[in-house]
Amino acid sequence: MADTRYRAAPAEALRIEALGELTAIFDRRSMQTHLVVAPMPELLAMMGDAPCSAEALAARLAEQFDLDGEGDAAAIVAERLAELAALGLVARA
Amino acid sequence: MRHHARIAVGPVQFRIGSDWAAPVAALRQLYAGYPPDDARPADATVRLFAARPWRRVLRPAVHIGGDFVVPDALPLPLSMGLLAAEMGMNLQVALGWRRHMLLHASAVARGGRALIMSGESGSGKSTLAALLGEGDWRLMGDEFTLIDPASGDALAFPRAVSLKNEAIGEMAARVDAARLGPLMAGTPKGDIRHLIPRADAIAAMHEPARPALLIFPRFGGVPAIEPMGEGEAFVRLTEASTNYVALGEAGFAALTRLVRETPAFGVSYPDSASGIALVEQLWAEAAR
Numbered sequence: 001m002a003d004t005r006y007r008a009a010p011a012e013a014l015r016i017e018a019l020g021e022l023t024a025i026f027d028r029r030s031m032q033t034h035l036v037v038a039p040m041p042e043l044l045a046m047m048g049d050a051p052c053s054a055e056a057l058a059a060r061l062a063e064q065f066d067l068d069g070e071g072d073a074a075a076i077v078a079e080r081l082a083e084l085a086a087l088g089l090v091a092r093a
Numbered sequence: 094m095r096h097h098a099r100i101a102v103g104p105v106q107f108r109i110g111s112d113w114a115a116p117v118a119a120l121r122q123l124y125a126g127y128p129p130d131d132a133r134p135a136d137a138t139v140r141l142f143a144a145r146p147w148r149r150v151l152r153p154a155v156h157i158g159g160d161f162v163v164p165d166a167l168p169l170p171l172s173m174g175l176l177a178a179e180m181g182m183n184l185q186v187a188l189g190w191r192r193h194m195l196l197h198a199s200a201v202a203r204g205g206r207a208l209i210m211s212g213e214s215g216s217g218k219s220t221l222a223a224l225l226g227e228g229d230w231r232l233m234g235d236e237f238t239l240i241d242p243a244s245g246d247a248l249a250f251p252r253a254v255s256l257k258n259e260a261i262g263e264m265a266a267r268v269d270a271a272r273l274g275p276l277m278a279g280t281p282k283g284d285i286r287h288l289i290p291r292a293d294a295i296a297a298m299h300e301p302a303r304p305a306l307l308i309f310p311r312f313g314g315v316p317a318i319e320p321m322g323e324g325e326a327f328v329r330l331t332e333a334s335t336n337y338v339a340l341g342e343a344g345f346a347a348l349t350r351l352v353r354e355t356p357a358f359g360v361s362y363p364d365s366a367s368g369i370a371l372v373e374q375l376w377a378e379a380a381r
Contacts, residue, residue: 015345015346017345017349019322019323019324019327019349019352019353020322020323020324021322021324022322022323022324022325022327022328024324024345024349026342026345028342031338031341031342033331033337035324035327035328
């Protein structure tokens with residue numbers, strides 16, 4: 001759901017290293033390594049500390065990358081957020 | 094245990110105990126040239142034991158034990174006691190070592206810089222390293238390479254090279270017979286014969302080397318070199334490391350640094366000669 005709000009893992013919990021097209025994320029809480037591709041690292045970076053919804057994130061993405069407010073952006077961001085939640089990198093707020 | 098040996102290979106100090114004399118005697122012969130370091134406590138213990146006391150003499154079967162055990166490992170016949178001892182040593186390091194990141198990879202060094210070759214069994218990494226080690230390279234190890242998380246350096250683990258099948262003939266034609274262990278035919282891994290590394294490689298086993306080139310060899314197919322991105326090298330090396338997970342963030346940091354600082358390539362080759370040529374070409378053109 002595009003209006004579900006998520007909160008990113010606290011910055012000190014994650015160690016994020018860009019490795020070419022992949023980004024490796026070490027989660028100090030679970031001791032797990034996650035390998036992700038764009039736009040996952042960008043979404044995490046954009047979320048900051050505050051809870052935010054897919055709609056709000058999609059709007060910020062559109063602003064940052066100068067995109068038109070295409071209709072399905074929020075739905076795509078919602079899917080990615082759900083995947084990040086499955087990895088434990090974001091949690092429902 | 095009736096029979097004992099202490100063997101130091103690179104940073105690892107082994108204590109080996111056996112119910113039988115033969116495997117310990119064979120080990121002593123293979124590792125006779127390795128400087129002993131008996132003052133240090135042992136890091137890893139390997140035990141070769143009979144399941145029942147009478148099995149020491151009656152159809153003797155060698156069980157492998159130690160600090161870590163694989164519960165369903167089958168015992169080996171006593172004629173393969175040396176193989177059991179070597180497998181036990183590998184197992185203790187693979188499962189127990191925490192001071193360095195352990196890569197299932199061979200390595201050779203030249204001028205203080207290391208070429209690391211990672212691949213599955215059958216990729217030829219061991220044979221390539223053994224062949225290079227007979228030339229102007231220092232053999233660092235045919236099976237495991239250690240990465241120091243603090244410095245990023247590669248450390249040698251130059252145990253006796255485990256030659257398999259065709260590699261036995263290939264190496265036997267090149268080296269002094271005194272450097273070869275007994276032939277063990279028909280083991281679960283095929284024919285096996287150990288090769289004692291050159292004396293200069295053993296003497297230099299405590300000297301670290303800077304990783305300069307990562308190669309992922311694949312035996313078979315036309316000769317080919319393919320550059321590999323940092324992400325793919327990272328994924329492959331997490332799979333090639335036996336203790337990546339156990340090391341936690343130190344392992345993550347060591348591996349991200351390794352793949353960032355070291356150019357990586359996949360190399361396909363149809364025979365040893367072309368494999369060596371491709372490796373030397375990459376070393377000349379791409380090594381950092």
